[in-house]
Amino acid sequence: MSSLTATGSWWAGSRTRSRATAVAAGGLVAVLAALSVIVWTSPDISPVEQTIRAAENLDKAARAAEEREQLLARIDALEAEVDAATDAQSVAEAQLSTAHDDLADSDGALQAALRELAVLQQVRTASSEESSSSTPVSSGGAAAPVAPAPTPVTAPSRASLLNPDAMYYGMYTEQAPHNWATLDATSLKAGGLPSLVGYFGGWDEDFRSSAVTRAWSRGMLPMLTWESRPIGAQNDVVDEPEYSLPKIIDGEFDSYLRKYARDIVATGLSLAIRLDHEMNGTWYPWSETRSDGTSINGNGPGDYVKMWQHVHDIFEAEGAGDLVIWVWAPNRIDRLPSSLSSLERMQSLYPGDDYVDWIGMSGYLRPPYDEGSIGFDTTFGATLSQLRQVADKPIILAEVGASEIEGHKPEWVTSFFEGLADPANDDIVGFAWFSLAITTYVQGERATNDWRIDSRADSLAAFREGLASLGDGVQVQDVG
Numbered sequence: 001m002s003s004l005t006a007t008g009s010w011w012a013g014s015r016t017r018s019r020a021t022a023v024a025a026g027g028l029v030a031v032l033a034a035l036s037v038i039v040w041t042s043p044d045i046s047p048v049e050q051t052i053r054a055a056e057n058l059d060k061a062a063r064a065a066e067e068r069e070q071l072l073a074r075i076d077a078l079e080a081e082v083d084a085a086t087d088a089q090s091v092a093e094a095q096l097s098t099a100h101d102d103l104a105d106s107d108g109a110l111q112a113a114l115r116e117l118a119v120l121q122q123v124r125t126a127s128s129e130e131s132s133s134s135t136p137v138s139s140g141g142a143a144a145p146v147a148p149a150p151t152p153v154t155a156p157s158r159a160s161l162l163n164p165d166a167m168y169y170g171m172y173t174e175q176a177p178h179n180w181a182t183l184d185a186t187s188l189k190a191g192g193l194p195s196l197v198g199y200f201g202g203w204d205e206d207f208r209s210s211a212v213t214r215a216w217s218r219g220m221l222p223m224l225t226w227e228s229r230p231i232g233a234q235n236d237v238v239d240e241p242e243y244s245l246p247k248i249i250d251g252e253f254d255s256y257l258r259k260y261a262r263d264i265v266a267t268g269l270s271l272a273i274r275l276d277h278e279m280n281g282t283w284y285p286w287s288e289t290r291s292d293g294t295s296i297n298g299n300g301p302g303d304y305v306k307m308w309q310h311v312h313d314i315f316e317a318e319g320a321g322d323l324v325i326w327v328w329a330p331n332r333i334d335r336l337p338s339s340l341s342s343l344e345r346m347q348s349l350y351p352g353d354d355y356v357d358w359i360g361m362s363g364y365l366r367p368p369y370d371e372g373s374i375g376f377d378t379t380f381g382a383t384l385s386q387l388r389q390v391a392d393k394p395i396i397l398a399e400v401g402a403s404e405i406e407g408h409k410p411e412w413v414t415s416f417f418e419g420l421a422d423p424a425n426d427d428i429v430g431f432a433w434f435s436l437a438i439t440t441y442v443q444g445e446r447a448t449n450d451w452r453i454d455s456r457a458d459s460l461a462a463f464r465e466g467l468a469s470l471g472d473g474v475q476v477q478d479v480g
Contacts, residue, residue: 153213153216153217153269154216154269155216155269155270156270157270158270158322158323158324158325161221161270161272161325162325162357162358162394163394163429164429164430164475166472166473166474166475167420167428167429167430167431167470167473167474167475168194168195168196168221168396168429168430168431168432168474168475169192169194169195169196169430169431169467169474169475169476170194170195170196170197170198170221170223170430170431170432170433171183171186171187171194171196171197171198171432171433171435171453172197172198172199172399172432172433172434172435172436173186173435173436174436176197176199177197177199177211177214177215177218177220177222178199178208178210178211178214180214180218182435183197184479186435186452186453186454187479188479189453189454189460189464190453190454190460190463190464190467191464191467191468191476192467192476192477192478192479193218193219193220193476193477193478193479193480194220194476194477195219195220195221195430195474195475195476195477196220196221196222196223196272196430196432197215197220197221197222197223198223198225198398198399198432198434199211199222199223199224199225200224200225200227200231201224201225201226201227201231202227202229202230202231202232202233203226203227203228203229203230203243203253203256204230204231205231206259206260206263207259207260207263207264207267209263209266209267211224212264212267212269212271213267213269215271216269218477219477220477221270221271221272222271222272223271223272223273223274223327223398223432224271224272224273224274225274225277225398225399226273226274226275226276227276227277227284227286228243228245228248228253228275228276228285228286228307229243229284229285229286230243233285235283235440236283237285238282238283238284238285238287238296238297239285239297240285240297241297241298243285243286243297244285244297244298244299245286245288245297245298245299245300245303245304245306245307246298246299246300246303248307248310248311249303249306249307249310251310254314257311257314257315258314258317258318261314261315261317261318261319261320262318262319262320264315264320264323264324265318265319265320265323267323268323269323270323270324270325271323271324271325272324272325272326272327272358273324273325273326273327274327274329274360274398275308275311275326275327275328276304276307276308277329277330277331277362277398277399278329278330278331278362279304279330279349280330280331280333280336280340280341280345280346280349281330281331281336281340282296282340285297285299286299286304286307287299287304288300288301288302288303288304288349289301291337291339291340292339301348302348304349304351305348305349305350305351305352308328308351308355309351309352309355312326312351312355325357325358326355326356326357326358327356327357327358327359327360327396327398328350328351328356328358328359328360329359329360329361329362329396329398329399330346330349330361330362330383330387331361331362331383332361332362332363332364332379332380332382332383333346333382333383333386334382334383343386343389343390346386346387346390347389347390350390350391353391353393356391356393357393357394358393358394358395358396358429359387359390359391359393359394359395359396360387360395360396360397360398361380361383361384361387361395361397361398362398362399362400363379363380363383363397363399363400364379364399364400364401364402364403364434364449364451365379365401365402365403365408365409365412366402366403366405366449367403367405367406367447369406369408374408374411374412374415375411375412375415375416375418375419376415376416376418376419376420376422377419379412379416380397380419384425388427394427394428394429395427395428395429396428396429396430396431396432397428397430397431397432398431398432399432399434400416400431400432400433400434401433401434401435401449401451402416402451402459403449403450403451404449404450404455404456404459405447405449409455409456409458409459409462410456410458410459410461410462411462413459413462413463413466414462414465414466416466417465417466417467417469417470418466420470420473420474421469421470421473433451433453434451435451435452435453435454436451436452437449437450437451437452437455438451
């Protein structure tokens with residue numbers, strides 16, 4: 001036996017150390033075994049459990065992705081349904097609008113036919129009286145029934161309309177006079193039916209006799225704002241080269257204008273025409289120049305007056321002059337640049353006393369507001385002063401309204417009617433309220449101005465009280 005065997009094992013120097021080392025090794029093995037058991041059986045750190053959990057998470061993620069795809073597909077389907085419904089609604093609205101127009105045109109044609117029938121019946125009656133004084137009888141000996149003659153639509157003479165005993169109360173709504181629904185509803189709230197109805201027309205439209213006959217059938221003077229551009233043109237577009245003032249002056253629209261005038265004569269009813277309004281601004285294609293002097297739509301200084309006189313002369317030549325009240329109505333001047341707001345410029349745009357019956361203006365309470373007082377004089381004062389220096393003519397506030405932004409409207413409405421009652425404004429023969437809500441861009445910001453008479457309860461109350469306060473000084477009809 002070697003010396004190592006006699007004294008201990010090869011890995012220990014003595015028998016005692018050998019036993020201690022063996023015990024230590026055994027303990028180490030036991031600890032490692034215990035750790036292995038813990039690792040493989042612990043729910044938090046077991047590789048098996050982790051693998052199972054990972055597999056479950058992958059399965060959940062796959063199911064979630066599948067559900068997401070299904071939801072996205074459902075959203076796409078719903079959006080398609082909404083688009084289809086929107087398209088269907090647009091088609092329905094277009095069809096409804098067309099139906100309204102067709103109904104209005106049919107009504108106008110019916111009124112014209114009734115007028116012609118009444119004339120023919122009068123002629124027939126006169127002829128019968130001349131040929132025989134006997135009463136016609138039927139075969140049974142009884143007097144033959146005579147159908148009552150239809151009542152034609154009539155209107156006061158132009159001369160009586162020019163200088164009314166009381167001022168006109170006018171209103172613009174979405175579709176009047178082609179459709180009365182909104183106007184009637186607003187009138188009921190306001191306390192009376194207007195005596196004037198405003199509406200718009202473009203130079204791509206023929207004269208709509210139905211608008212005039214429908215207005216007079218309800219005792220309202222029709223006031224057409226006649227714009228020398230297509231009716232569907234956008235208000236922020238000033239370039240309409242096909243409708244430039246030089247082209248109108250040179251006669252390119254003469255055939256259209258002559259037919260328009262003849263159609264007015266054929267209708268036989270008076271109307272007011274506000275031709276190319278707010279010409280002193282820069283936002284319409286019939287304006288002449290910008291504040292820096294550059295041309296708008298190919299127009300130049302003096303073209304507006306020449307255009308107006310040319311249109312007027314054609315109407316006179318066709319016999320329409322006895323039926324048309326010509327309304328010249330610039331915009332409020334105190335919101336214009338100084339180069340566009342002088343008296344000299346206003347005078348340069350005036351066609352002349354022989355070509356204008358009423359002078360007027362557009363004036364709104366709208367942001368940004370003037371510092372200090374908010375009322376009639378602030379909105380209208382400066383412009384009325386210029387108008388009275390330009391011409392001694394009856395004045396109509398041809399387009400007015402007040403915005404609800406910042407809550408000044410009731411105060412302004414009250415002041416508006418106080419201004420109309422002021423004896424200093426006795427030359428004002430009427431006003432026309434723009435009762436619509438319009439979204440536009442003002443100084444680069446998108447804003448909705450609610451000009452409607454009944455925009456809020458307090459604004460409506462102020463209007464109703466103000467209108468009533470004018471008493472016999474304003475023409476208000478009963479709502480029936």
